[in-house]
Amino acid sequence: MAGIGTGTGTGIGTGIGMGIGIVGAGISGLTLALRLQQLGVGTTLYCEGDADALRKGRLPATVVRMGHTQARERELGSEHYRDPACLMSTAKLSIKGEPPLEFAATIAEPFHAVDLRLLLPAFMDDYVRRGGELVVSGSAPDAAQVDRWSERHELMVVAAGRRSVSELFPRDAARSPYDRPQRLLAAGLYRGLDLGAVFSYNISGGAGEIFQAPMLTREGIVSAILVEAIPGGPLEPVTRAPGDAVAATLLALLREHAPRLAEGVDAAAFELVGPDDLLQGAVTPTVRGPVAELPSGRVALAVGDAWIVNDPITGQGANLGSRCAWIAAEAIAAGGPYDAAFARATAERMWEAGRPVTEWTNAFLQPPPPHVVNLLVAAAGRQEIADLVLSLFSDPPYAWGLLSSPEEIARIVDGGGRPLYDRV
Known part of the structure; x- marks a missing residue:
C-alpha cells in the first residue's frame, strides 16, 4: 500500500x-x-x-456543495459529515426594499455545507x-x-x-x-445566529450580497456568512475590520442591509467562532x-x-x-x-x-437586467417560479440559459404554468 x-x-x-x-x-x-x-x-x-x-x-x-457534487461523492464512496442540520432543504431570497422582495422554496436536493x-x-x-x-x-x-x-x-x-x-x-x-475584483469579500464562522437548515441569500442594491448557511465545523453547527461587498460601498468595512471587531461591524450591517438575517441574531451571543475562522480579501x-x-x-x-x-x-x-x-x-x-x-x-x-x-x-456581478428583475418579481408572487429561481444554484447550464434569455423568462412569467426544465 x-x-x-x-x-x-x-x-x-x-x-x-x-x-x-x-x-x-x-x-x-x-x-x-x-x-x-x-x-x-x-x-x-x-x-x-x-x-x-x-x-x-x-x-x-x-x-456549499450542491446535489450533483454530493452525488459524485456518493459514487466515490466518500460521503462524510451528513448531519441533517447542515443539509439545507430550504432556501430563501430577500432583496432590500420598501417593502422587501422576498420568497422561499424547498430544495429537492439539499445543499450541504461542511x-x-x-x-x-x-x-x-x-x-x-x-x-x-x-x-x-x-x-x-x-x-x-x-x-x-x-x-x-x-x-x-x-x-x-x-x-x-x-x-x-x-x-x-x-x-x-474583468481585470480587477468586482467584490471585496469577508467569509466567517459565527455563533449566535441559528435559522435552522436554511440557505439565505440577501441582496442590498448598490451595496452587495450576504449569504448565510448552517455549516458543520470543528465547533459543531455554526453560521457561515459570506459578505460580497461592492468596492467603495457600505458593506466594505466588514471586509477590512480586525477579527475582534468583525462581529460587531457585521451585525450593524446586517440590521441595515439584511434585516431578515438580523432578526435571527442573538446580539449577546453573536461572535466570530475563533481567530482562524475569518477570511477577508478579494478575487x-x-x-x-x-x-x-x-x-x-x-x-x-x-x-x-x-x-x-x-x-x-x-x-x-x-x-x-x-x-x-x-x-x-x-x-x-x-x-x-x-x-x-x-x-x-x-x-x-x-x-x-x-x-x-x-x-x-x-453577469451576476453587474446590476440585473430588466428581464431578470421581472423574473424575481414574479417569483415573489408565484411559488412555482420561486421554486425555479432558487433551484438555479443546482443547475448552472439551465440557469445561464434561462437568465441570458429575455424571451424564455417572458414565456415563464407570462405563461401561467409551471416551467419545465431538466436538471444536470
Missing part, C-alpha cells in the same frame, strides 16, 4: 504507465485523485500539507487508505518543481498552487472580462490557458482554481471544480497519449461545463 511521503517522493503508483501527477489537495485535486483511483489509474497527489495540517489551518473558504478543514482531510484519508500516494511538499510549488515532478509521470494535472499557476497558465483575456475573476508544455516534454493540464477562478457570488467554485475533475478523470482513464492535443481536447470538454458557470457568475 502506498502512503505519505515528503519532498519529491519516490513511488510511482500503479495503473496506466507511470501514472498521473496531481498538484493540489482541494476539492478538484482530491476528486480527481479519488476518481482515477476508483478507475484503476495510478496517481501521486502532491500537496503543501497533510490532513492534520489542513485540520489545524485557517478557514480556506465557505463552500468546513473544508473537516471535509478535505476526510477525502485525503480516503485516498491514502485506499492505496494512494501522497507527497507533502511543505510549500507552494513553482513551475520548476512541477516540471521536476513531471519526470515521474505521463501527465501532470495542476489543481492548485499560487506560484506554479501564474507561471504555467497565463490569463485568457478573451474569457476574462479577480480569471480564466487561464489550461495547457502548458513543460521542459521535461510532459504536459500540464489545469483544473479547478488553477484554471478558473470565479467570484463566489453564485456559489459554484467547488461544484464546478468537482465537475471538471470528473470530466478530466474520465478522459484520462480512456487512455493516452497524454500529449498537448489530449490536454486541449480535455480542456474543451471541461469548458462545456465551465462556460455557463463563468458567464452566469460574471
